[in-house]
Structure formats: C-alpha cells, structure tokens
Amino acid sequence: MIEVTVAAQVKQTLASLKGTQATLEVFHRIEQDEANIKLLQNNSQRIHEIIERLENRVKILEFEEPQYKGL
Template sequence: MTVAAQIKQTVASLKGIQATLDTFSSFAEDEEAKTLLKNNSEKVYQVIDRLEQRVKVLEFEEPQYKGF
C-alpha cells in the first residue's frame, strides 16, 4: 500500500470519527460535554484538512498515485 493510499484511508477514518463526534454533540444534554465534543470535532476537521492538502502534494509529485 502506498503512502498516498494510507493517508487517504486515514482521512476516511477521521471523517467517520468527526461524524460520530458531531452526532454525539447533537444528542448531548450537558453543555460542557457538547462544547467539548464540538471542539474535538473541529480539531479533527483541521487534521483532515491538513492531510487532504498533503495528498494533493503527493499526487502532484507522484502522478501515478492520483486516484487511488
């Protein structure tokens, strides 16, 4: 498995984690828990964004990995 494929797999997993955090925050009754879950969801989003930027760089440098 290439590095690009591993990063894409990681991004997909992180998107699932972010969706779970968003779901939990919408059902949380405690405001402190809701805030904590939303903050963590935002942090995960930032990581996803950075990894997606890295994938673009990898695909530009190594065109054979594009689309995997």
C-alpha cells in the same frame, strides 16, 4: 505481499478521520450536558483542521507521484 503506498495510507487515515468527525457531530446533536457539548465541538473542530491538512498533503502526494492520483 501487497505494498500499501504512503498515499493510500494517508487516504485511509483521512477516511477514518472523516468517520470519526461524523460520529462526534452525531453525539453533539444528542448530548444534553453543556460541558460535553463543548468538548465534542472542540474535538470535532480539531479533527476538521487535521482533515484539511491531510487533504492538502494528498494533493501534494498526487502532484509529486501522479500514479497515486485517484486511489
């Protein structure tokens, strides 16, 4: 059984969130309805904030556990 580290799981989540944010931005560009545009913008911004927090967490994890750096 392969053990997945916390750092690896956080990085996988981070990659997934970045993909989700990119998708929201694509939908934002093609959306016509103002209410939907606002909803997409708000959710993209919320995901961006979460991404920033997770990126900071990755830095902490890599500092605390240098063997996880670059995974």
